[in-house]
Every structure is written in C-alpha cells, then in structure tokens.
Amino acid sequence: MARVVVDVMLKPDILDPQGEAVKGALPNLGVEGVERVRIGKRIELDFAEGVDAASVEEQARKVADALLANPVIEDFTIASVEADAPAGAS
C-alpha cells in the first residue's frame, strides 16, 4: 500500500477565522506569545497494492489540484509516507 499525504492550507493572505478563534482562546489557557494560528487539513490517500509509484504521484496530484484544494484560496503540498501504521494511529 502506498500512502500519500496531502496538506491543504489557506493561502497566507486569506483570513482564517478558525485560526483567529483559536488564537483568541489561548490567553484562557495561560498561553502567551503566539502571534499567528493557521488551521489546515491533512488528507491521507492510501493506494492499493500494485499501483505503480509514478501513477500514485500523478493521481494524488490530480486529486489534490482538482478537488481537495481550491487554488483561488488554498495551497497544497503532497508527500509520500510510510503507511505501516493504520490511518489515524499515532
């Protein structure tokens, strides 16, 4: 199994209300000094055995570019990672 991780983040100049809300809550935790909070999404794509590496990369990029991120407001990065742990495990 080949796992590709897609990270989607709002572009730096787009206001992130979620991040701002979290930042606003930090003093309640006694945390000071955080200047900026940005919240994004991590998407894991697990490809079946036997799909060749080049195709995995190409298809993951296609999915990220066409569907997972909206290029008007978001950037994405993709990376291949080891997928020996079940999805969601830490």
Next chain:
Amino acid sequence: MASNSAEPRVRIGIVTFPGSLDDRDAARAVARAGAVPVRLWHDEGALRGVQAVWLPGGFSYGDYLRSGAIARFSHVMDSVADAARGGMPVIGVCNGFQVLCESGLLPGALTQNAHMRYRNRPAPLRVESTNTAWTSAYRQGAQIVIPAKHKDGRFQADASTLEMLEDQNRVVLRYLDNPNGSVHDIAGITNAEGNVVGMMPHPEHAIDQLTGPSTDGRGILASVLSHVHSGATA
C-alpha cells in the same frame, strides 16, 4: 387574444443536488413569476429543454469537503457549464454561487464568514449592474432587501481579479451592511457576458410580503423572463 398568451411559457430548470434546501422555494418563485419550473437532477445531464437554470441554496453533497466542491463534478454541471458558455442564463444562489465559483464559471471563492458565525437576516443591497440577464428589471443603483443565510459567504478574490471585476462593472450586488466580511462588500457578481450571475442572498425568499422582508426578489425572475422573451439567449 393577447400575443403573449400564445407564447410558450419560459422553462426554468432548478437543479436538485443531494443536500439542496431551497430548490422548492426556487420552483415556487419561478411558478409565481409565470414560468414553468423544471426539476433537474444532479446525476443526469439532461436539461429538459429549459431556457435558463437556477442553482439553489443548500449544502450540495453535504459540503463536507468545501462548499460546492463536489457538486462541480456532478453530471448536471457538465451540461450547465456547456449551456452557460453557450449563453444560457444561469443563476447560482448561495450554495449555487459557491458551485459556480468552484466550477470556474465565475471567478473568486466563497470562504467562511469573518466572524465565524452563521448569519441569517434581511440584507440591504445596492444593485450595481443592471447589465445582466438576471438584473435588467432593476433600476441602476436601486436599494433592495433580500434575505441572506449562510456561514460561508465571504467573497474572496485576488487583487487583480477584484480590479477586473470592478473595471468591467461585474459586481452586480453590493452589501450596504456587509454581513460576512466579503471583499469590496460584494454580494453578487457576473461573468463577462452577463448571462451567469452568482449571489449569496436568496431572492426566492423575497417574493411574498407575507413570508419575506420584501418582494424585491421578483426582479430577478422578471429580468430573466424579459431576457428570454427578447430572444437574447440561444
């Protein structure tokens, strides 16, 4: 017999996606305007001989990924996009606006309201452009009130896109009391040809004084009926 009674009534298609909420209200508004509402299903490409298309509000495909992101890939949107590029009037209201932006039929994107809250209230608007298939019945600069109800209504576009929209008079509606943080107070825009319009407020909820804050939404349908009757569309 008046000549207009001999003309076939205008057929306006209303798309239902899984999660659409305002398709029935849109159909009712179309019928009240004297046109025939034609229900279109997201999973079929058939446009059933309609002369205009309405993409209603709601949460297409649950909006689980991003508002309008999945709807863009539905079968019906392939047909709607082709028809729109051929000149057919298409309006997207609320989630429909988000679908039009995700489809690339309109520029920009709708993002989470700056204050993070769902907002529903009558929105005072100024009609900035009457040079579209959907707003020709209004007076230029008219102030109207149409309900807005959304959490992802903050219009965003980069500086060059905003400049282009302003320079080409493609901002159609502007908030007088910006409810979501949209850049340039933008509530609605159009494409270069003026046949595709997207707007966040809901004209289908402003056709009856008994249940809405105004009847200002009727102008949207009056505009498109006039547009179709004039033979301006294919």
